[in-house]
Amino acid sequence: MKKFLLFGLVLTLFVFLAGGTASALSTEDIAKASALEEILKRGELRVGLEAGYQPFEMQDKKGNIVGFDVDMAYELGKAIFGKGGEKKVKIINTAWEGIIPALMTHKFDIIMSGMTILQSRNLKVNFCDPYYFIGQCLLVNKKNKGKIKSYKDLNKKGVIITSKLGVTGQFTAERLMPKATLRLFKTEAEGALQVANGLADAFIYDEPQVRVFAAKYKKTCFGIFEPLTYEPLGWAIRKGDPDFLNFLNNFLRQVRGDGRWEKLKQKWMVDYIEKVAREQ
Known part of the structure; x- marks a missing residue:
């Protein structure tokens, strides 16, 4: 019985040591495959x-x-x-x-x-x-100047918000402004243009991009740059x-x-x- 126990311990030690060597080789392989x-x-x-x-x-x-x-x-x-x-x-x-x-x-x-x-x-x-x-910010049509000061003013029926499909702008609008109508576009440029042309009230997107659109459409839009996300x-x-x-x-x-x-x-x-x- 003792011989079997001793054999088992030796076999376990062998497997452990072999596993350690395989692990080291595996690490080298990972480096080569980088x-x-x-x-x-x-x-x-x-x-x-x-x-x-x-x-x-x-x-x-x-x-x-x-x-x-x-x-x-x-x-x-x-x-x-x-x-x-x-x-x-x-x-x-x-x-x-x-x-x-x-x-x-x-x-x-x-x-x-x-x-x-x-x-x-x-x-x-x-x-x-x-x-x-960055954080999510808002591009707002100037027709809403004085009426929309934060995202809370957009969270109501009859308000149209735009963003790009599949990005954090969409997720943030769905979470913070569920009462508004959300229209999603394939590109951020399409969403911002809707606001610039007065077809939507606000566009929600990343702060650097919103700053670009606020500069580009300064005649018809303004930006609210207090970040809604981190x-x-x-x-x-x-x-x-x-x-x-x-x-x-x-x-x-x-x-x-x-x-x-x-x-x-x-x-x-x-x-x-x-x-x-x-x-x-």
Whole structure:
């Protein structure tokens, strides 16, 4: 009996030690399978975004995709490849409803598209540390000046609110203004235009984008910029890639610390919006 017990203990110890070795090998395999290794071998960083979320990503008059996230992607390219690395960044414009599935099927390496870090999304992807914080704000038609001072004034029958389908603007309107009629559109531009043309009372969306629309439609609209939500924005990558996640978080610390992040914030969140207002 004692011999059987001793054999069992030895066998258990062997399995434990073997498992530890397998675990170490598994960790090495995970490192080799990192998207970061794939990017280096390929010689190209592929970035997914939807070019309609001003001033994070949009198309300029020449059709080029520009914005805060785009410039950050170029900085990330330089961090990965060194000098000239921005030329090795490929921007892939993708419809919002398909952007996470496209990441999962390896159409690109990372989503850099002003994505709010939601726990429901976190079940599908991993997020790096937040790189920007926003809140939902309101674009209101001037016919309501003096009548609408907060979201509470919109929560009643007969009021028409617009937003984009499948984003936190929609979720916030449904939660805080359930009595109003909510109309959802494929793009944020369509929703804002409804308010500018007097076909809706208010548009609810992310604060930077609302500031752009308030500048663009300053003759017919005004903004209410007291945030209704607290929303960290993060870049998304596929699950199971700690090396790439670590690289991104360290990259964010670096650009925040050396002033590049602040320069891009000034360029897109201040200077660009002021330019839009001057051109109207």
